[in-house]
Amino acid sequence: MTEPTNATDSRTSSVTPGRTRVARVACKACHARRVKCDAADSQPCWHCRTRGTECELIESKRGKYARRSNAQSRQRRSSRRVQQTESPAPDADVTTSVESIAAATPQNDENEQLQVRDTDATQNIQPQPQSNLTQAKDRSFFLGDSSSLSYIIELICAPRSGISEPVKVHYPIPASMAERAVTPSRLQIEPMRLQDALKLPSREISDRLVYVFFDIVHPPWPVVDRKSFLQAYRGDKASPLLLHAMFLVTFIFCDENLIQDAGFTDRAAARKYHYLRAKTLYDVDHETDRDILAASLHLLGFWWNGPDDQKDAWYWSGCATSYAQSLGLHRSTITSRFSPEKRALRKRIWWSIYTRDRHTAACLGKPCRIRDDDCDIEPVTEADLYFDDVVDDPLIPPQKEYHTAFFIEMRKAAEILGDIVIGEFSPRRLALEQYEVPKLKARLEQWESQLPKCMQKQPLDETLGAAFWATQLQMAYQNYFILLFRPKVIDEMSPAEVERDKTARAAADYITRMTEDLIAVGTLRYTQMHTIPAVFGALSIHTLVICRKDPIRRQLAGNKSRQCILALSEMAKSWPIGLWITKLFVNLLRRLTGQGSALSAGSIVDVTSRIANTTRGNEGHALEPSRVSASQNPSDRINGFSQQNNTALGFFDNGNGPGMGEQQTTNMLQQPADEFGFGSFWSEDTIDVDLLLQNGLCPLLPADFGLMPPGTFGL
DSSP, X not given: OOOHHHHHHHHHHHHSTTOOOOOOOOBHHHHHHTXXXXXXXXXXXXXXXXXXXXXXXXXXOTTSSOOOOOHHHHHHHHXXXXXXXXXXXXXXXXXXXXXXXXXXXXXXXXXXXXXXXXXXXXXXXXXXXXXXXXXHHTOEEEOOTTOHHHHHHHHHHSOTTOOOSSOOOEXXXXXXXXXXXXXXXXXXXXXXXXXXXXXXXXXXXXXXXXXXXXXXXXXTOOOSOHXXXXXXXXXXXXXXXXXXXXXXXXXXXXXXXXXXXXXXXXXXXXXXXXXXXXXXXXXXXXXXXXXXXXXXHHHHTTOOOOTTOSSSHHHHHHHHHHHHHHTTTTSOOTTSOOOHHXXXXXXXXXXXXXXXXXXXXXXXXXXXXXXXXXXXOOOOOTGGGTTTOOOSBTTBOOOOHHHHHHHHHHHHXXXXXXXXXXXHHOSSOOOOGGGSHHHHHHHHHHHHHTOOGGGSOOOOOSSSSHHHHXXXXXXXXXXXXXXHHXXXXXXXXXXXXXXXXXXXXXXXXXXXXXXXXXXXXXXXXXXXXXXXXXXXXXXXXXXXXXXXXXXXXXXXXXXXXXXXXXXXXXXXXXXXXXXHHHHHHHHHHHHHTTOOOOOOOOXXXXXXXXXXXXXXXXTTOOOOXXXXXXXXXXXXXXXXXXXHHHHTTSTTOOSOSOOOXXXXXXXXXXXXXXXXXXXXXXXXXXXXXXXIIIIITTTSSOGGGTTSXXXXXXX
């Protein structure tokens, strides 16, 4: 006769081999709040440490009550537990599922829910074979229609006739990478105590950060009441949540010496430091002022740690939008009893969130969260931006006319952008006049013609004055034209498609020239986030031209693409998300110039190469990073690729570059290390979308794909 204990052990080990089942014990505070407790791992638990409460474990009743001897009753209880564990969440095993149920279970059933320990309870449990692997096979990355990345991938991989309908938006992630992503080896961040989250930099460092914030961040996003903030800050009563959120964004733009003086090794470390503290304060509901909380959530929307991070820029922007709507910021305040200052601040916060929502939706290919039909808030006026003006204060630089004009005009343009995203990229496009292309074009042109003088086209200088802000406004304007008119086919265009193509190419050329000017005066890295999708959009149009047969235009487009890549690499110093765009397009240019080695891999999307066989004189070369001497002109360098190196490829040769001997060319191309980790990415005759996601989008993919250290990049 088989001993019951042995049978139980045998069956249990078949379910979770090598795992010892330990009863999970919750503390009284977590049990009362019905939240998951980690007191079994460390005491006090995370919730008690955060809230500063006593962590007292619940007294276990195991073995202190009379067990039922009725086998039938035991069987019913076991069957109930089996049903709860047979259908776990996709990323959870049996133990995790039972533990999650325990968090919301009354105390008298606690021991039964926390652990599967009866012989009969495991009798009918079937092993969950490789549940993580099943999840890995279904993992995909979403790229919405308005995203330039989705556009260029679909156009290059599409049939010759152009983009197919419906456009593909879910791209599978290779199983080898997805398996690594769902393993429990993901680096966990140690929960932060409330006392640590309340720590702030020294007063000298904080003063410098506050000044940079109001000099660069506040003009386009005026969500802070300067007078109230200054009074609280000088009295050491400023909101810690707001300060951490402000510093998080400030470290995007500040100079390197401020990063070093603050004790950080790089921008990523500085931004992550303040993000984690701001997030902790938000999680424990530390801030009670509603306006400050809405402003802080908006600023947290500039955080990005990776596409697999649940709390990324899209998440925080959504939190800001939802919270603002819960406060009624989207509704008119004419009949309210708010003071004029309160009404003005609410409008500033709302229109900042609104503009950010439109920019993020267009950039990431996501739907607009805010519906214009739900809003009747009044437009922001110049007076709304001056009620809190501070004069002659060393902490807050003076507000200029072009600052207020920039915010007001960007708000107007964002309304048009929202209609472009809805009208052009919604799966179910509405047949309304306001979404028709001629109507949208007329609205854009009318908006541009009515710009105030300080926001009109003007030569750039080395300051962050009117020309700097006007140029950013123009880049947004031209990017909206690209979104509205970007071509749907590569060749064989109808007359209407030819006109669309001309408009898109003109806008892309204009953006490229503006980036050249910004690089020349050294102010490109101070530009706002919306300039990255603008340059990205221009680069996608140039890449499209490279795919065509006209050799002159292909050559010109190659030069323009090179300039855009240089701009993206420069902006990546402040907005590191631009780096994955640079990597993608360097890989893409290798493909389009016929460069690449044979690659044996299963391809999701295989199409016959249309470009490689038409390129002349490049068969034996590969585009690799080159060593550039210190004496070389920095403007000749593109993220590790020199102009001479590109010239040697024939396709990039504009006919004006210096000559290069064959031996010198060989030495520059044959570098042992590929600083971007491209390897043999492009197959000669196929485009593998899986590999595109793995290498082209690195580091867009999560850190645990093994492509980069976690927490390296931010948005």
